[in-house]
Amino acid sequence: MQQLFAIFAARRHGMAAVLGTTLLLGVLVVWLMPERYKATAQVLIELKSPSVVSSSVVVANQTVPSYIATQMDVINSTRVALRVVDQLRLAEQPAWKARWQDEADGLGELRSFIAHKLQDAVDARPSRDSNVVSIVARAHSPELSAAIANGFARAYVETNLDLRVDPARRYSDWLEERSAGLRTRLEEAQARLSAYQRKHGIVNADDRMDIENARLQELSAQLTAVQAQQAESASRNARRGDGDALPEAIQSPLVQNLRLELARKQGLLDDLRERYGARHPEVRSAESEVASLRRQLDGEVRRVASGLGSSDQTNAQRVAAAQSALDAQKARVLALMASRDEMQVLLRDVQAAQRALDTVATAQSQSELEGSAQATNVSVLAPAEVPIEPSAPRPALWLAIAFALGVALAIAWALYRESRQRPVHSVRDVYEHLGLPVLGQVMVGPALAAPTPTRPRLGRGARRSLFNTSP
Template sequence: MNKLAPSTELAAHAYPAGGLKQTDPTSAGTVTPILLEYLEIARRRKWVIAGVMLAFLMIALVVTLLMRPVYSATTQIEVSRDQKSATNMQGVEAEAASRDLEFYQTQYSLLEARSLAERVMRNMRLASNENFWDAHSIDPESIAEASGEATPGVDLRRTSAVREKVVIETLLENVSIEPIRGSSLINITYSSYDPELSAQIANTWAREFVEQSIARKFSSTAEARDFLEGRLEELRQRLEASERALVDYATTRNIVTLDSGGGGSGGASAQIRERTLAADSLEALNTELASATAARIEAQSRAEMTGTVQSNETLARLREQRARSASELANLLVQFEPEYPTAAALQGQVNELDRAIAREVRRIADEQSQSYKAAASREAQLRARVNALSGEVLDQRSDAIQYNIIQREADTNRQLYDSLLQRYKEIGVAGVSANNITLIDEAQPPQEPSSPNLLLNLLLSLLGGALVSVAIVFLLEQSREGLNDPTKVGALLGLPLLGSVPKATDEEDLVALLNDPKTEFSEAYFSIRSALAFTTSHGVPKSMMTTSTQPAEGKSLSALALATVLARVNRRVILIDCDLRNPSAHALLRTDRDVGVSNFLAGEEDISALIKPINENLDFMPAGPSVPSAAELFSTDRFEKLVRKLEQEYDHVIVDSAPVIGLADAPLIGRVVQAVVFVVEAGGVSVRGINAALDRLRSANAPLIGVIVTKLDKDTSAYGYGYDYSYKYHSENDAKHA
């Protein structure tokens, strides 16, 4: 046991915390982008995806070829918001009602209404049309049987409630209303197996929609017309009675009325349109009197105010001439005496202008005085005539009050009658106005079927196949519990990845592949040897053990491969087969296991007699004869003694141990060696099982240093290497790290 101390101290120094370097396991490799992971999954499952999509394509192809061709005919109509009318008359509904935001949505709903389908059915007599039943693959006999009409001597295609219901439902199922975005155009499309029938139904659908719209307008105005007719007759009688009473009163009171020409409308603020002759004359004279008074006041103002005289044009022109002459005279007197001839002439001119101005002022004053007298005289005459007529008008005032009352009643009745009559005419004209629905293009029998569309069906099948294949791949990926991606070793197992080994076919000689340094198989283990060289400060561990979760994961081959690649770089290596329960290393090396490890553990002391040389640098110690209890043999210090002795004679001691699960051999052996390499088969044992095995080793303080992933299929795995390039690179550089 004393020989174990230096080894365990070395292991503890090189591999703290159970033999692992203090590095983040998840940082052992670059994190794969999610898109690349999806691409790798698609590559691995390419045959599943291809199979599902091919199956969908074949199903779509067969179904499309077996489907009966459907023909779709389209009629185009225009639905305008504003009614097209030859007049400006308005119907019962307000014009703003047709401009609501819901207008077109209402039209679309009306085009799909059951009532419209009933009109089409009755117009074309589809319930008894044999072509209609054939065009929709409907058996009328089954309908008759369902309705209880299948009795002898009765025509199975006669019109009945059940057949009509089936026809209407069929029409609504096969018609489609497609508004053209950004316009008032609407496409009415009908589909059936008969192109002629599809075109007929589409055209009939559009025509019936137009007729239904017109009928709806007539029905909406009928009630209003009936109501207005009754009111018009009542108002007509009232108007005749009021007008007759007005004429009788004017005759008895000798009231002569004149039409004022005013077009007043009815209401409290309206003025009476008829007036008496005396009142009309008084109003005219009073208007003239007001004008005469204004003229007199104006003439008086001109006579009294000097400003009026000053504003006379002739007087202003004379004053302007005098000012100009006076200015010239003043300038001349600066240089000459007043007696100077030119100055004397200018002085005379100024004096003459003063006299002319005085004469003009007197003339204007006389004219204004005469105008004032004439205006005052005319005003007095008109006032006298107005006073005379005022007495006559006052005498007729009491009679006019009653006359106006009767007249207002007659005018009110006339206005009501005229308004209702005008409204009655407008409704009648609106009922015959042009419709706001126009048929643009009639449907023609289609020459090509609208469905099935082979290309569209294939594209849809590809889409459906892609979705189903994604779901299947998702389920398959979720059901995989094994370790398939070596890059996730650190994250899932908490150990660094030493390397991965490609999967070999059953026909291949694994030992031959291993001995050929140019093969991917050999290159993979050579890369693992390079990784082992960096696990300790002194290179590849002196002694190490390979184990796995369960048998057949490649641990024995990995032990042999590590021993082979180490011997290839001039290291003396011994391979020990410690899987006493199911040894396999001797079979790989094509030798026997007559003597070996079990002999030494049982008490044999001559180690050299138990060793079989393989080549110049590689020796092999077989498992030896089978023993009843291998765990009891490994529990003694004999195996530790064997390893320590071999470490002195060889550069590296490689131990092939038994699997971990269910056995105690591996944890016992792991306490003796310097390093433990855990072998995992790609896609084999679940991650939970692997972690359970690793926990057992960790609980035994086994110096775990890393994981080797074996049997990796590059075609189905998300992990792969270019081994050709890797071989060329390592063959030149890795030897220096041995």
């Protein structure tokens, strides 16, 4: 450090010249640099997307950084810049036309040229741990910088709304075309169902099916009852040979009276036989009465038995009729079931077409509402104000930079000069660089010191220069 300080002290005049020159250049740059103004507009980005038909859609926490980064890209996009150009009518200003001619030779489109220049002059900066985005615009005019910042804020809000509304409108148009086809499909399905119902005379298949099923169950029950009666009559008919044992004959009042009368006459005949013998006229008369009663009884029993045969035939006919009616009803039910199944297929086609049309209609209604929405999740929090003082150049900063650069250049100049021509600055230099022992050191005051036009220097002839120096 002593050696460095010695070098700096020896070359202080040159270093001061380098530092002064650098500071002078810094002042010149600050004086020649045009003034630039910076205006800042703040935009608030909500993490909820408003919906006119449902609850707000909340952006997931893990997608917040990417969502904010996407919004930064939207702000810096050409679409937003072109909207700013149109809002501020920059393409109509002669200054921009002249700049376009000078820098691009009139090539390309003027609006795109201005939009690219605005993109270079605008910077979107998201706040840390916040949903506020700062839109910083720089320009040579304070009014223009504020106008550009506010223009980008408004254009970003409008573009964000368009990015939500335009897809909804296109989707609504597509849904309208789709709903027309589905409506035609529904009408065709309903026409097929109506034609089938008219052809088969079906108003309500379920109600008619219930009626026919009830009729089928009723006929089945009647057939069962008739079959039971037939079985019973057949059993009685099988016992018709033993007429006295038939329940109908036993239960018949006439048969019972005839049997009672026959028993009474038979008892009277037996008494007369015991009393008068078998050839007595009274006995003959009693036997004739008994025979007549027996013939009457047998005739009544035969009549009852013959009635059982006709009843059996009647029951058989009833069974056949009931069976025929049951078979016809079964065929009717099966035909109705087949018709109902075919109608159910047609009905399902109608229902499917109706559900599809309802779904598309609901989505179309929602898309139309979203397409006509005027709300977005972005709003201007603080518009840019016209700056009072320029943001660049900053004299203090530039002078500080020039001073630091000047110090660095001065040190570099001193070290460079020291490496090209090394003088002797101290006794230590004599010992280290010349390799000569130092016998003593004479301190000369300012008044007694003899002026020396040149200082002793190392290198070629360094030793001779050292000893030719005045004490």
